[in-house]
Amino acid sequence: MSKSTKTTSKQAKGYAGMTGADLFHKMLLAEGVEVLFGVPGGALLPIFDSLYETPIKFVLTRHEQGAAHMADGYARSTGKVGVCIATSGPGATNLVTGLATAYMDSVPMVAITGQVTSALIGNDAFQEADTTGITRPVTKHNMLIKRAEDIGRAVREAFYIARTGRPGPVLIDIAKDATSNILSEEPDLETNLPGYKPMLTGHIRQVKAAAEAINASKQPVLYVGGGVIISEASDILNKVAHRGNIPVTTTLMALGAFDESDPLALQMLGMHGTAAANYAIQECDCLIAVGARFDDRVTGKVETFASHAKIIHIDIDPTSISKNVKADIPVVGDAKDILEKMLPMIKSKGRKDWLGQIAKWKKAYPLHYDTGPKIKPQQVIESVGRLTDHDAIITTGVGQHQMWAAQFYGWRKPRQFLTSGGLGTMGFGLPAAIGAQFGNPGKTVIDIDGDGSFSMTMGELVTAVHYNQPVKVVVLDNCYLGMVRQWQEMFYERRYSATEHPCPDLSLIAEAFGAKGIRATDPGDLDDAINEMLKHDGPVVLAASVEPEENVFPMVAAGKSLHEMDMGRLV
Amino acid sequence: MKHVITALVQNTSGVLAHVAGMIAARGFNIDSLVVGRTEDPELSRMTVVVVGNEHVLEQIRKQLEKIITIVRVRDFKEIDYVERDLMLVRVSAPPEKRAEVVELVNLFRGRIVDVARQSLTVELSGPEAKLEAFVDMVKPYGIRELARTGIIAVQRGEQRAKERNEKENS
Numbered sequence: 001m002s003k004s005t006k007t008t009s010k011q012a013k014g015y016a017g018m019t020g021a022d023l024f025h026k027m028l029l030a031e032g033v034e035v036l037f038g039v040p041g042g043a044l045l046p047i048f049d050s051l052y053e054t055p056i057k058f059v060l061t062r063h064e065q066g067a068a069h070m071a072d073g074y075a076r077s078t079g080k081v082g083v084c085i086a087t088s089g090p091g092a093t094n095l096v097t098g099l100a101t102a103y104m105d106s107v108p109m110v111a112i113t114g115q116v117t118s119a120l121i122g123n124d125a126f127q128e129a130d131t132t133g134i135t136r137p138v139t140k141h142n143m144l145i146k147r148a149e150d151i152g153r154a155v156r157e158a159f160y161i162a163r164t165g166r167p168g169p170v171l172i173d174i175a176k177d178a179t180s181n182i183l184s185e186e187p188d189l190e191t192n193l194p195g196y197k198p199m200l201t202g203h204i205r206q207v208k209a210a211a212e213a214i215n216a217s218k219q220p221v222l223y224v225g226g227g228v229i230i231s232e233a234s235d236i237l238n239k240v241a242h243r244g245n246i247p248v249t250t251t252l253m254a255l256g257a258f259d260e261s262d263p264l265a266l267q268m269l270g271m272h273g274t275a276a277a278n279y280a281i282q283e284c285d286c287l288i289a290v291g292a293r294f295d296d297r298v299t300g301k302v303e304t305f306a307s308h309a310k311i312i313h314i315d316i317d318p319t320s321i322s323k324n325v326k327a328d329i330p331v332v333g334d335a336k337d338i339l340e341k342m343l344p345m346i347k348s349k350g351r352k353d354w355l356g357q358i359a360k361w362k363k364a365y366p367l368h369y370d371t372g373p374k375i376k377p378q379q380v381i382e383s384v385g386r387l388t389d390h391d392a393i394i395t396t397g398v399g400q401h402q403m404w405a406a407q408f409y410g411w412r413k414p415r416q417f418l419t420s421g422g423l424g425t426m427g428f429g430l431p432a433a434i435g436a437q438f439g440n441p442g443k444t445v446i447d448i449d450g451d452g453s454f455s456m457t458m459g460e461l462v463t464a465v466h467y468n469q470p471v472k473v474v475v476l477d478n479c480y481l482g483m484v485r486q487w488q489e490m491f492y493e494r495r496y497s498a499t500e501h502p503c504p505d506l507s508l509i510a511e512a513f514g515a516k517g518i519r520a521t522d523p524g525d526l527d528d529a530i531n532e533m534l535k536h537d538g539p540v541v542l543a544a545s546v547e548p549e550e551n552v553f554p555m556v557a558a559g560k561s562l563h564e565m566d567m568g569r570l571v
Numbered sequence: 572m573k574h575v576i577t578a579l580v581q582n583t584s585g586v587l588a589h590v591a592g593m594i595a596a597r598g599f600n601i602d603s604l605v606v607g608r609t610e611d612p613e614l615s616r617m618t619v620v621v622v623g624n625e626h627v628l629e630q631i632r633k634q635l636e637k638i639i640t641i642v643r644v645r646d647f648k649e650i651d652y653v654e655r656d657l658m659l660v661r662v663s664a665p666p667e668k669r670a671e672v673v674e675l676v677n678l679f680r681g682r683i684v685d686v687a688r689q690s691l692t693v694e695l696s697g698p699e700a701k702l703e704a705f706v707d708m709v710k711p712y713g714i715r716e717l718a719r720t721g722i723i724a725v726q727r728g729e730q731r732a733k734e735r736n737e738k739e740n741s
């Protein structure tokens with residue numbers, strides 16, 4: 001990556017005389033946008049008029065939050081920039097949750113919002129909101145465009161910023177008159193970003209220092225975060241791990257970056273991670289963090305996290321390094337580039353004792369649950385994993401079902417698991433699945449959801465029906481806001497305050513929306529129900545009535561150290 | 572510990588709000604923040620005085636660099652620099668006390684920029700410590716109004732500012 005601050009100079013030709021909206025439309029096409037999710041409104045009328053006959057697939061959603069999550073699911077599953085559009089005022093404020101979700105998980109997205117006519121900005125006009133002010137803390141960058149001539153440059157900057165460096169959502173707020181006005185001259189399309197220098201290549205001296213520390217270590221662990229998926233570094237990670245015989249644990253965001261059927265896999269770490277992963281972290285003498293950010297849900301009590309280890313931290317975002325845990329060897333840059341440089345420096349090692357110890361932990365403390373007369377939620381996930389050959393794209397809501405999905409599906413490939421990790425947004429699952437389905441026609445896309453989370457955005461089921469997107473939804477129906485209930489059970493003497501909620505038959509709701517609805521209540525019927533769902537060529541909601549008071553284990557209580565896990569009923 | 576950080580920023584709307592918002596959201600403790608034009612009409616310079624340890628300084632510098640419209644950040648941690656703070660202060664100075672106040676102003680090489688029957692307005696610039704010492708001295712006479720610009724700073728001579736990003740990588 002060159003250090004130049006300007007992208008290739010674009011001499012605009014033939015744009016004079018068209019409207020700002022037409023220029024905007026042309027710029028989206030030039031960026032290769034295939035699908036656009038959103039809801040129209042007054043401030044967007046010129047733009048929607050220009051989109052009237054567009055080759056871009058426009059997806060009308062039920063709610064702007066849905067549009068943002070769809071763009072997000074599309075982006076996470078394909079690696080391309082997802083695009084959503086909303087009108088001024090309430091349209092823009094409805095996007096905020098989706099932007100914050102994408103921002104926390106570094107998802108490349110461009111959001112376009114209409115704004116009132118430039119002369120009215122600041123006057124509390126009808127449907128005016130200070131959109132750039134509201135969204136500044138939840139976007140990588142945003143801009144307010146008041147002149148038609150600036151639209152082209154803004155779109156190019158937005159896509160460039162969204163997908164480079166540490167990706168993230170970029171918002172362009174466009175005043176209505178900027179889209180209706182006619183360009184009197186050729187616009188300057190050249191980006192002007194003197195302060196934006198995404199650092200991509202890792203410094204060789206730091207890479208060497210890291211490799212030496214790894215070679216000198218006896219008990220190393222690779223702690224892999226979502227950055228590995230974003231930088232498409234899974235293959236090279238696999239090579240580094242195998243060459244050095246280094247066990248690998250993945251964060252929630254990185255599930256799929258390392259095949260869990262590999263003997264070196266420790267699966268997920270952290271609050272609901274496996275015992276083997278958490279013990280390995282606490283015992284390791286060298287921790288290699290790659291594209292991870294030492295989130296508190298991962299580290300537990302931060303003072304005791306990997307306290308015997310030399311810490312190598314590879315990350316593209318310098319602000320992530322030494323933010324929560326001090327790095328002994330920081331390496332700033334793109335994970336793939338750095339791991340590629342590192343591979344030939346890694347000495348091949350047996351590490352018999354260390355791998356032997358890890359094998360013992362895995363054997364002694366496997367992920368586990370008991371079966372019973374009712375369907376167990378973990379059982380549903382295991383069956384879905386088995387019956388889809390561990391090959392489906394899975395999205396989730398937030399709660400217990402999300403953790404069980406993470407623990408029991410059996411992850412094989414990057415971009416297979418799409419979940420709101422950083423913000424923890426209930427309602428993400430269904431719209432993200434629809435977005436992923438648009439990006440992956442023909443693939444099986446399943447939203448593993450909770451009854452509470454699903455209710456938050458289930459209106460988008462209509463969108464799936466409208467556009468014939470055959471997404472599947474498996475609801476682990478426990479009639480509880482289960483994760484909150486679990487904390488109340490464990491830490492608040494079972495005082496279930498506002499966690500029990502009415503439990504409508506979601507399979508009937510699905511039918512009313514024009515999708516297929518299935519309900520499963522008996523463990524013996526579970527596989528058939530899942531197969532029936534998978535076979536149906538269209539959207540399906542499978543509501544599985546599960547054991548309502550099942551808990552997620554292992555669990556590291558908030559503020560505890562990783563090795564102080566509660567294993568549940570197992571031990 | 573106080574640290575001085577300066578940033579060259581693009582003159583776009585919202586850049587000040589962005590910096591202020593980031594500082595508030597991340598709970599950084601700042602002493603002052605000054606923005607002014609530079610020789611380049613497209614760029615302004617911000618000077619931020621941060622209170623905190625090395626870790627805080629490091630984070631705030633990196634977070635500033637992350638803002639797209641911020642072109643360059645430098646901290647004066649290991650380089651010699653000149654700092655100035657400008658103060659305007661209106662001090663009570665009835666005729667019988669005026670001579671004493673004027674003497675103090677002269678001792679501090681301040682300038683009297685306005686004279687009224689009961690007060691004097693003084694302009695004083697310099698490093699923070701000097702301004703504070705002056706304030707201490709004139710307090711007994713009664714301070715009616717006081718305004719300060721906050722610190723601005725530039726490096727001394729031709730030394731090279733530490734580009735910490737490069738150091739991290741080398």
Ligand SMILES: Cc1ncc(C[n+]2csc(CCOP(=O)(O)OP(=O)(O)O)c2C)c(N)n1
Pocket residue numbers: 397398399400401402424425426427449450451452453454476478480481482483484
């Ligand atoms: C938008 C939003 N509101 C509230 C929360 C807090 N919260 C976290 S988990 C949870 C319960 C989720 O219930 P459900 O979707 O049924 O999943 P379960 O835990 O029962 O599997 C709640 C309310 C959240 N994460 N997101």
Ligand SMILES: [Mg+2]
Pocket residue numbers: 399450451452476477478479480481482
């Ligand atoms: Mg539930």
